[in-house]
Amino acid sequence: MKNVPDILTRGKKKGWIIEQTTMPSGFNAPGPARVSSSGRKRVRSVSPGLFDSPEEESTDLPESVQRKASCSFEDNQLWTHLLRALQAGGFQEVPVVGSESLRQDLLFKMVENILDRGRRALILAPEVRQAEILGEQLRLLGNNYVEVYHGHLSLMVRAARWERIRRGDVGIVAGTRSALFLPVPNLGLIWINQEEDPSYKDEHLPYFHAREVARMRGECEQALVVYGSTRPSLELYGRFKGQISEALERSSRQVPQVETIDLRSLPYGTILSPVLLTRMTRALEEGEQVILLLNRKGFSSALMCRDCGKAPMCTTCGVPLKLYQRPSRLVCSYCEGIRPTPETCPTCQGTVFRFSGTGTQRLEEEVVRLFPAVSVARFDRENVKTTEAADAMLCQFRLRDIRVLIGTELVVHQSHPPTASVIGFPQADLGLHIPDFRSAERTFQMLSKALTLARNGQEPGEVILQTGIPDHHVLTAIGHQCPRMFYDQELELREVLGYPPATHVILLVVTGAQAPRVQGVVNFLHQRLREFEARRSPCEEGKGIIGTSMILGPMASKKPGGTKKNRVLFLIKTDDLSEAQRGLRDIQREYEAEFPKDPVVVEFNVDPIDIQ
Template identity: 35%
Template sequence: MSSAGVCEVAVARTFLGTLAYSIPAGLVGAVTPGVRVQVPLGGSVVVGVVDRMGLREDRERKPRLRDLRGVLDEEPVVDADLLNLSRWIADYYVAPLGAVLKAALPPGLLGGRAARGASPRARTERVLRILRELRTLTERERLFGRAKRQRQLYETLESVGGQAAVRHLTKQLGFSSAVVNGLVARQVAEIVEREVDRDPFAGPVEAEPRFALTPAQQHVVAELARLDAPGRVALLRGVTGSGKTVVYLDVLERQLARGRSGICLVPEIALTPQTVQRFRARFGDAVTVLHSGLSGGERFDAWRSLREGRKRIAIGPRSAVFAPVRNLGAIIVDEEHESSYKQSDVPRYHARSVAVMRAKMEGCLCLLGSATPALESWENARTGRYHLLELDERVTGQGLPPVELVDLQDATGREAEAEPAAGRGGLRVFSSRLRDAIAVRLERDEQTILFLNRRGYASFAECAPCGHVWSCDACSVTLTYHRRRRRLVCHHCGSTAPLPERCGECDGPAPRYTGVGTEQVERRVGELFPDASIARMDLDTTGSKWAHVEILEAFRRREVDILLGTQMIAKGLDFPHVTLVGVINADVGLHLPDFRASERTFQLLEQVAGRAGRGSEPGEVLVQTSRPRHHALSAAAAHDYVGFATRELADRGEPGYPPHRRLANLVVSGKQESRVIDAAEELSEWTRELVRDQRLGGIEVIGPAPCPIDRLRERWRWHFLVKSDRARTLGGVLRYLAERRGRPGTGLRLEIDRDPEALL
């Protein structure tokens, strides 16, 4: 039964589905899909979003529904297109619709502070503006007389267009409040409130010359113009330095000329300022930014400016896929292969997939760009689902930099003498080959990037006599030694421990610290090259709001000779004076128990190698490894993406991993290991019986087994996999499982991760 006086409301809670409420007579007409409403839930009042009017077809009306308490918006905060997209995400990823809507809206609009009436507000400032023109000197003399400061203030306002912020007049220009109030009292000016955008990227931008497109770029641009049909997806595979960003700019310029808008997704916040600079140089104030590094007020203002049509291009990491732009013409996903596009918590959406679906729903172009596309995207292009475009050469005419694999196992006497092992029993930080190459760059006044995807000083602390390794009390992982903090740190839960003075197992001496992290590389570089300027960029050095911007700008100004860091420096950055890239240890991550380990390693190496030789001088890449014959490393050294993809696709065929089959990872967790094991075994067997009873073909259940990291934040973790030949079949099984068995027991959780990026 449906009724004009009933609606379905999504609230940001863990249960699937929506809640039905009656609409009081006084609110009829004010309640429409997409507006926020206050509703009773249990013993409290929370904020939700109206999903639809009337009752769902599958819901029977209860004898008496509770009433809505109030409507918070005059018009929907989620328009019809974004509401449809949110419903699809909730259905596909088996997530609560309220959780999806909370991710789509600025912080505070749904749940949390908003439920207590403390939603974000527009920022205003007091402005003094002229009310009456004084056209003659005689008129001014008669009005102001001896009040010279009032006359100066009046004429200052005239010179700046008739109005100015009161704060600027009093703080910067030195006019007193009495002078300001004097103008108001004479009725020649008034004070009004004016809204102010909190835009941290506002201000002047450096002009960027418009270069003529290369023939290859012209071909890609022409193809994209021809493909500009509703819902089309194109994959642009362009080598690093081939000018993909110029193509993005052209696509968006064409959309703006047609009165449409665009979204550009980038994988790292660190890349946002560089992208914003280039986009604002082309499009000016039409560009705004959405990302979690901004304050709540800044994000709210950016969101509102897009919603109102004052800004037409949104840039940001994965959550920017929800940008409320009007008349969307194109969505661009830069570095589309990046795992950071996958949300790790509910809703566990992948921004690339959401971008493709949003383009389909709103009838716009979706352009995926990467030098190393995800194998799922490559397979879609290879089989014709996506249109493949390629840029095989750099715009500078320079070839891709040569990559040399330096075998750390082949330690000659000269190597050992040049660089002793790190710590006692640790790995060498620098081969003589890499050390000498850095020295040459310093002599030439050229820049170097050093890459190691492991932060901290040493990977673990080990007792030499008994072999005990210090581990996290809450997680089944080793603790990392951070030298500057003088602490052992868990990189999963963030817990810390003091440095041990003795071994608690055998009462042996203080531990030795083994393995290499970015902090140790920084120290060793400083010892080898004391005159060099060094900057480190990882999570430990970019905790403050604009730290990553300051580091990259210093490097751009050539105030830094050597930039070292983790994966945040491996992609998208364009520094023309970098002629050497050194990879300290390419084996990090290569042997993780995850089916994407080789793909991730290849992509990281190819991306970081692409930072070298982007200017007029040729570049060089040195990759230190103990496994130089591994296919991912040899393919990266040859810049052979197609060869790697062909080998990797073949390797995934028999075990049936994506993109050959659809995959879901289901994780059961809890604080009692025995209960977790029992629940995982029972749920996996229940799922097998469901598949058998419903005679579902092309689907299988594997497991359960302990997760590779079997304890995380004091919770034990077991998982099982569901593989399927068809996406629809997998979705049906997952939704039925979540609805019937989504709460496995008190203190236990079931996490459903569809299309997982990792199985750890």
């Protein structure tokens, strides 16, 4: 009889045994009281869902979950605001800005209240693993009618879960952005966790953003839509400036000590400043650990000839190849094409090369040279390719088998990121040099998340920011621990330049394999867009620099990629999205009539995350 559970598990996994749960038609999802326990053994009142993971369940409630289950919110202003919105009923939008632990407390309490009212909840997470963890936490709290849905599931599993959700057998759905399209009946709550995460934007057709779809569905379902974040997006801040500003001011947690180092005062090419080296040495001597974050993989961003200054380029994408070591090779960041490292310059036959920029491999080499007796590991996509490898390395770090961890922002995005007494940024301004109007926002959010890693036990640790532009408003706001300083300045800058959230940006992409045909379509669109711009009403004050063009392009894309090598972009800025959509539909109809059989693809992407 000992093998019976294993046989049942394998049978369910193979689809030989079908597990069904029947409920009355007037389903009212149970609260946490529907779980009974005997000693340390948990007993479910209802079996798990069809085709659920057969892995053995944990018999202990994690400490964080136990705390969430017993937390009181009587004096919490965010909870009072949420409860009033819930009691008022109908469609409402509420931003929830606070720490991760506070937001999870509020989420679990809101789910309990929604289920008590006989309605259902849809909870979104930016990544698959986070959705799975969230679903398991909800089950541990006793919510047995939970289903997790995302694109990494097999077609059969997705179909089975979709049907259970449609029948109303599920009270809570946790998933990624695709879960927004599930037929959840009587939906009362849509909660978007970490709404600022770019993963919520689908950069492929149909180019939707989960935040906008959630708003539309919430209005259709008359449901409460909650946007949760620690550092919200500029779009959310622009819509709820008053509420979010108050929430940012109310945050009174312990913050680490931040020190900014001006690299301009140091010799050119300095990787680790004397201040950062001193902090690292002291921490390592005291038995502490260090995390160094550099958001650039590889050894160097390019290999340049000393004589002619040329760098090897990718023949497909036309961008400089990045240098990697161990083994030495050149790799394209877009198509991932690999070429051997040349011994001579292909342009002038020179034999002396120099490095342009520093990557994690070069930083690792420098740390090993300076601290030869210290164990060092590198945490980036090139070195950590699977979830299992990431978990194994982080486990070694927590066991102190690794004393210095070097990584990209991949470290910050882990479900349970590591902490250390010293966090160093050899190039804190690296993301600010990316030619994208969102580069400042992305850098600020990454640095803000990284600050939470600086902990020495229960006390805040130290953060060292090395930068060549210490007066930039992102680094000033981080240094002074004043997020409102960044949001207000960045919002004003966006309004002056006519970028979201002050306007909407529409990316028009023309792609084709044959350059003459692509150029013909580009010329046609360029003329029609200029005519459309001439017919449009002038920009309203505060929606961009008056008198300047709101249509940019044509411009060559930096990542042609694939077989369609020719890729040309137009960027359209508008403060009236409906008017712009009507005008672009007319242009699209003219294009289809003018080029009925042309093998050129024309696509429109509203408010893209990546303009390339």
